[in-house]
Amino acid sequence: MNETLSYGLSVGFFAYGMxxxxxxxxxxxxxxxxxxxxxxxxxxxxxxxxAPAPAAPKPxxxxxxxxxxxxxxxxxxxxxxxxxxxAAVHAALGAGHRIVHLEEASHSAWTRDIRARxxxxxxxxx
Amino acid sequence: xxxFHILDLFQGLATLAAAEPHIIIGxxxxxxxxxxxxxxxxxxxxxALLMVxxxxxxxxxxxxxxxxxxxxxxxxxxxxLASGTDQVMTQLQINWLQPIYTFAFSNGxxxxxxxxxxxxxxxxGYVMQRPFRSMFLAICGELGTLVAFPIGMLMGLPxxxxxxxxxxxxxxxxxxxxxxxxxxxxxxxxxxxxGYLYLGLTYGGYPYLIKAVVPKKMxxxxxxxxPTRPISAGEKMVFAVVACLLLSLLxxxxxxxxxxxFLGVIVRESGLNYFYDLFSNQILYxxxxxxxxxxGVLCEASTILDPKVLILLVLGILALTIxxxxxxxxxxxxxxxxxxxxxxxxxxxxxxCVPTTAKVAQKVVTAANKNAIIxxxxxxxxxxxxxxxxxxxxxxxxxxxxx
Numbered sequence: 001m002n003e004t005l006s007y008g009l010s011v012g013f014f015a016y017g018m019x020x021x022x023x024x025x026x027x028x029x030x031x032x033x034x035x036x037x038x039x040x041x042x043x044x045x046x047x048x049x050x051a052p053a054p055a056a057p058k059p060x061x062x063x064x065x066x067x068x069x070x071x072x073x074x075x076x077x078x079x080x081x082x083x084x085x086x087a088a089v090h091a092a093l094g095a096g097h098r099i100v101h102l103e104e105a106s107h108s109a110w111t112r113d114i115r116a117r118x119x120x121x122x123x124x125x126x
Numbered sequence: 127x128x129x130f131h132i133l134d135l136f137q138g139l140a141t142l143a144a145a146e147p148h149i150i151i152g153x154x155x156x157x158x159x160x161x162x163x164x165x166x167x168x169x170x171x172x173x174a175l176l177m178v179x180x181x182x183x184x185x186x187x188x189x190x191x192x193x194x195x196x197x198x199x200x201x202x203x204x205x206x207l208a209s210g211t212d213q214v215m216t217q218l219q220i221n222w223l224q225p226i227y228t229f230a231f232s233n234g235x236x237x238x239x240x241x242x243x244x245x246x247x248x249x250x251g252y253v254m255q256r257p258f259r260s261m262f263l264a265i266c267g268e269l270g271t272l273v274a275f276p277i278g279m280l281m282g283l284p285x286x287x288x289x290x291x292x293x294x295x296x297x298x299x300x301x302x303x304x305x306x307x308x309x310x311x312x313x314x315x316x317x318x319x320x321g322y323l324y325l326g327l328t329y330g331g332y333p334y335l336i337k338a339v340v341p342k343k344m345x346x347x348x349x350x351x352x353p354t355r356p357i358s359a360g361e362k363m364v365f366a367v368v369a370c371l372l373l374s375l376l377x378x379x380x381x382x383x384x385x386x387x388f389l390g391v392i393v394r395e396s397g398l399n400y401f402y403d404l405f406s407n408q409i410l411y412x413x414x415x416x417x418x419x420x421x422g423v424l425c426e427a428s429t430i431l432d433p434k435v436l437i438l439l440v441l442g443i444l445a446l447t448i449x450x451x452x453x454x455x456x457x458x459x460x461x462x463x464x465x466x467x468x469x470x471x472x473x474x475x476x477x478x479c480v481p482t483t484a485k486v487a488q489k490v491v492t493a494a495n496k497n498a499i500i501x502x503x504x505x506x507x508x509x510x511x512x513x514x515x516x517x518x519x520x521x522x523x524x525x526x527x528x529x
Binding site for chain 1: 247253254257258260261264265268271272273275276277278279280285288289355357358360361364365368369372373376399402403406407411496499510513514517518521522525526
């Protein structure tokens with residue numbers, strides 16, 4: 001029994017240790033990929049901007065101000081779009097729902113509908 | 127006509143009457159269990175997509191046992207014990223689900239198809255934004271596999287069978303199927319059935335575990351709004367390609383699963399919308415349907431009633447519970463390290479079981495605080511959980527594979 005337990009523990013801990021090392025390497029790999037690709041994507045942008053650009057707000061400030069800034073070349077501002085979407089969601093789903101995130105749709109309505117069905121599959125009749 | 131017996135007309139009842147007592151009890155119990163799975167799936171307690179076909183398959187296969195020439199009993203669904211070319215070819219022409227079982231199930235194809243579909247659901251951007259925290263939680267979420275393996279050996283299972291059963295702690299259905307097919311083909315049916323039954327239970331059971339372990343004050347913690355750089359599709363593809371090649375180089379035995387998973391990720395990010403729609407809809411849901419149905423049909427009493435099933439039931443629940451506690455422990459560690467700014471419930475998502483545990487985490491947190499949004503963090507831990515489960519299973523398979 002002791003032999004069985006010690007064999008099981010040694011194999012188990014060895015496998016767990018290997019998993020920790022490889023998972024850690026994956027995390028480092030991810031950080032390296034993100035860092036390297038972020039730098040390479042910024043480099044061409046810097047090279048192409050020869051003329052001095054007008055003073056831009058800092059990223060954090062820009063993010064906070066974004067909802068109130070009108071979209072250039074657009075007749076409506078983002079606030080109006082958010083209001084329209086909010087009204088549509090309220091009309092479709094009723095009160096008690098909050099919009100957490102908005103982004104441009106990257107997949108078809110069919111795919112989104114199937115995804116929504118999957119994500120709500122645990123309470124199919126509610 | 128004078129020798130006609132009513133049971134000759136109704137062979138399902140005749141085989142029941144002629145069976146050994148433990149088979150009679152087993153068949154009736156499994157019919158009841160199948161009906162219960164349908165009910166719980168319908169009510170939303172268990173995963174409906176899997177449990178409804180599985181439950182009906184389980185109930186029906188135990189009702190539809192008939193006599194074959196020579197007095198043997200069997201069904202017209204499939205014969206998982208068929209071996210040898212001639213026997214398999216014969217069964218392929220008789221049993222209606224035998225082609226699915228032989229050509230998609232027993233070689234792991236269906237596990238790879240489900241993984242391909244899961245890959246299209248995974249947004250690796252979440253883990254790429256917070257790789258270290260996500261991986262830390264995922265490592266904690268593998269504790270169940272670590273603990274269940276030696277306990278399984280102590281309970282009398284050989285090392286390869288204990289390891290295959292312990293992978294239930296990784297909470298990844300296709301991974302359990304794949305690992306048990308390679309490590310313990312002789313009992314892969316009960317291992318996979320037990321694994322999927324328990325994975326179906328996570329949605330109903332984990333919320334109670336979270337509430338028992340994490341105080342309401344901690345469950346209500348709102349995650350701070352961190353400035354994170356959006357990860358581009360190109361970066362996600364680079365990660366998927368490099369990780370797929372690297373992990374396949376290290377563990378060729380699990381390379382089919384790695385390829386399926388990361389191919390799904392690449393299809394998602396590459397903008398190939400026709401492939402994306404195909405794999406994330408028809409392939410994923412088609413494979414899930416047949417997975418559930420075949421698993422249910424495999425639960426015929428004479429196949430599933432193995433003395434080891436009781437051990438598997440104990441080990442499976444132990445593995446999943448300890449993995450969940452490990453994930454929550456990891457969440458607690460991050461809570462204390464961040465000075466109370468990290469919601470520890472995110473840890474439950476590190477157990478994997480994509481995307482159920484992430485949804486469970488958000489659901490429990492929302493019940494404690496309507497304004498707390500943890501889903502992006504939970505999905506990061508969720509994706510990391512898939513990766514660590516695959517790595518852990520691959521290491522165990524490499525160490526313990528026979529022959």
